[in-house]
Amino acid sequence: MAIPLLRSLMANPQIIFSFLLLLLFSLSSSTSLTQPSFRPKALILPITKDQSTLQYTTIINQRTPLVAASVVFGLGGRQLWVNCDEGYVSTTYQPPRCFSAVCSRAGSSHGCNECFIPARPGCHNNTCGGTPDNTVTRTNGAGDIALDVVSIQSTNGSNPGRVVTIPNLIFVCGSTFLLHGLARGSVGMAGMGRHNVGLPSQFAAAFSSNRKFAVCLPSRGRGVAFFGNGPTVNPYTVMETSIFNAFTSAFVREAAARNITRVSSVDPFGACFSTKNVGVTRVGYAVPEIQLVLQSDDVVWRIFGGNSMVRVSDGVICLGFVDGGVYVNARTSVVVGGLQLEDNLIELDLARNRLETTMSETRYDWSNLSPDILRSILEGLTSKDFHRARAVCSNWYTVSTTCVRPLLYPWRVLFDEHSTYLFDPGEDNIYEIGHPELDLFKTNIMASCSNWLLIEDARLNFYLQNVFTRERINLPRIMSLLAVKEEWQFFPSEDSASCMWINERANDYVVAWSSIQGYLFSYKKGDDSWWSHQDIECEYMAYKDEKLYVYTFDRCIKILDLSSDLREEVVIGNPYPNHPFHIDSHPMSLVITSSGKVLIVVSFRGYNDDERSFNIYEMNLESGSWERVTSLAGYAKSTIARLLSTYS
Numbered sequence: 001m002a003i004p005l006l007r008s009l010m011a012n013p014q015i016i017f018s019f020l021l022l023l024l025f026s027l028s029s030s031t032s033l034t035q036p037s038f039r040p041k042a043l044i045l046p047i048t049k050d051q052s053t054l055q056y057t058t059i060i061n062q063r064t065p066l067v068a069a070s071v072v073f074g075l076g077g078r079q080l081w082v083n084c085d086e087g088y089v090s091t092t093y094q095p096p097r098c099f100s101a102v103c104s105r106a107g108s109s110h111g112c113n114e115c116f117i118p119a120r121p122g123c124h125n126n127t128c129g130g131t132p133d134n135t136v137t138r139t140n141g142a143g144d145i146a147l148d149v150v151s152i153q154s155t156n157g158s159n160p161g162r163v164v165t166i167p168n169l170i171f172v173c174g175s176t177f178l179l180h181g182l183a184r185g186s187v188g189m190a191g192m193g194r195h196n197v198g199l200p201s202q203f204a205a206a207f208s209s210n211r212k213f214a215v216c217l218p219s220r221g222r223g224v225a226f227f228g229n230g231p232t233v234n235p236y237t238v239m240e241t242s243i244f245n246a247f248t249s250a251f252v253r254e255a256a257a258r259n260i261t262r263v264s265s266v267d268p269f270g271a272c273f274s275t276k277n278v279g280v281t282r283v284g285y286a287v288p289e290i291q292l293v294l295q296s297d298d299v300v301w302r303i304f305g306g307n308s309m310v311r312v313s314d315g316v317i318c319l320g321f322v323d324g325g326v327y328v329n330a331r332t333s334v335v336v337g338g339l340q341l342e343d344n345l346i347e348l349d350l351a352r353n354r355l356e357t358t359m360s361e362t363r364y365d366w367s368n369l370s371p372d373i374l375r376s377i378l379e380g381l382t383s384k385d386f387h388r389a390r391a392v393c394s395n396w397y398t399v400s401t402t403c404v405r406p407l408l409y410p411w412r413v414l415f416d417e418h419s420t421y422l423f424d425p426g427e428d429n430i431y432e433i434g435h436p437e438l439d440l441f442k443t444n445i446m447a448s449c450s451n452w453l454l455i456e457d458a459r460l461n462f463y464l465q466n467v468f469t470r471e472r473i474n475l476p477r478i479m480s481l482l483a484v485k486e487e488w489q490f491f492p493s494e495d496s497a498s499c500m501w502i503n504e505r506a507n508d509y510v511v512a513w514s515s516i517q518g519y520l521f522s523y524k525k526g527d528d529s530w531w532s533h534q535d536i537e538c539e540y541m542a543y544k545d546e547k548l549y550v551y552t553f554d555r556c557i558k559i560l561d562l563s564s565d566l567r568e569e570v571v572i573g574n575p576y577p578n579h580p581f582h583i584d585s586h587p588m589s590l591v592i593t594s595s596g597k598v599l600i601v602v603s604f605r606g607y608n609d610d611e612r613s614f615n616i617y618e619m620n621l622e623s624g625s626w627e628r629v630t631s632l633a634g635y636a637k638s639t640i641a642r643l644l645s646t647y648s
Helices: 101-105 199-207 241-257 371-379 383-389 394-400 637-645
Strands: 003-005 023-026 042-050 055-062 067-074 080-083 127-130 143-155 160-174 188-191 212-216 222-228 237-239 272-274 290-293 300-303 309-313 316-319 321-323 344-349 354-359 412-415 419-424 429-434 444-449 452-456 462-466 472-474 498-503 508-514 519-524 531-544 547-552 557-561 588-592 598-605 612-619 626-628
Touching: 055 080, 067 080, 101 127, 101 143, 101 160, 127 143, 160 199, 199 212, 199 222, 237 241, 241 321, 371 383, 371 394, 383 394, 383 429, 444 498, 444 508, 452 498, 452 508, 462 508, 498 531, 508 531, 531 557, 531 588, 547 588
Parallel strands: 003 290, 067 188, 080 160, 237 321
Antiparallel strands: 023 212, 042 055, 042 143, 042 222, 055 067, 055 143, 080 188, 143 160, 212 222, 272 316, 290 300, 309 316, 344 354, 412 419, 419 429, 444 452, 452 462, 462 472, 498 508, 508 519, 519 531, 531 547, 547 557, 588 598, 598 612, 612 626
């Protein structure tokens, strides 16, 4: 039985909940940088939310003369990095010598950098290198590690204090291209991670303060980050005495009904229990469930053992709510503590004075989010965000396959130098996705499947790239085969045949392509190198169910079995090799139906270059002749989608 706590009390408009949402981090130790004479109790940085990107930004006052640099607030970032390519001017900028203590503290493993232009911030000889990391776009680069002045506001925990200075704060010089995807006006990122050169660790080392970090992220307006001994945070819910007594009595009665034995109280808690008859579930100790009734009887915040009980010693747990006295504070009678907020997704609708919450089933395990909840979230996303979300983990991918989505259409993809533009005809929307690490004008986009591209660069390197997540899978080098035949014969061209297949759920893939002279190569995940298929000159190809269908120069279709170690040609059961296709001199492509039949799509261009049409042909297995398909009725939707994708 759950405790219908505060049902009558919550009807009193004077009793409200105050929330201070703070994330506390214990940070790794680091050696001190400087020891100023003034030691502030804590440091503060303002935080704002950029509504267009939904990123959080802060201001770092850096350089001489001081410049208020706007940087994206990165909770998991390694260090502070700023763009030094443009506008970085400072008389106190210092490049540390490679292999120095600063380089060691920064974890530099790049040796000594060299600069081939006149020295400037971000380009010096004999200094160590770092890796500025854009955690938004998941891209990084290389840059110099550097030192410069940083000034920051101090606080005594209640009021602002004096501005203090760190003369030699370590950061990394980044490049302009790394700013892609960051909030407008940002010149870098402020990393709050646990590394020795993360800002919390450097601030703590500079002033010998506690290595603590707390942040209140705003939905609108301003938030704040505290470094050191910031404002006091209630670890447990504090209640006015009369509320506390009523609540505790109700909980004790329900516990006794479950044969849970009460023991002596342990300060600061008022009700403690033996764990002898208390089980443990996925949501914590198996104790009475607490229900906080919110704005109506239909809206209930359910608190289970993981968020209500505190283990104080072996065999003893206590109810994590404390007596705050007659007056908790001037405005509230109940202040919800950190224990009750942990592992909860809290939404405060300030416009309607409403609060809604969902409980996490396991601590920080978002992969096990309820399928029904996850499905409703995924179905409400745009196509771009949907494809990114389904790549989070295998469970999210599985749930995504059960979502009811609008009818899928082939997307039109265009390429700029560092961006892909995807036109979704279903949403009549164009998505731009930046790829600052790629020069798409110097690459050959050979094939696509699902969200992935098969790419060949100018150095004959092959790799797969996810358009949405930018995940990259490198494929083996082809150069070892060049000693067999003349090198130019192995180069694929924009008109060379190629195909790929990928199973994102199983992380499995197959790629194949032909060279200028029609030489055929394939690679399957797990192979040691590329497989060269001898005596097969390929003009077009398609892949399905571990079979590669190849349209050869003699207009026949051969089938290769890629499931075997020998990659042998399928002879028995292949009806196509002795029946050449009769139409030539037109662009065409192969589509394999769900039953394994081959369809040939031939594209025709009209008198007006803007007009195009296509015919579909299927071989009559009885007569061996290729016949035009006049209706798509009876074909699977997946087959029709593949047919449409070939017509562009």
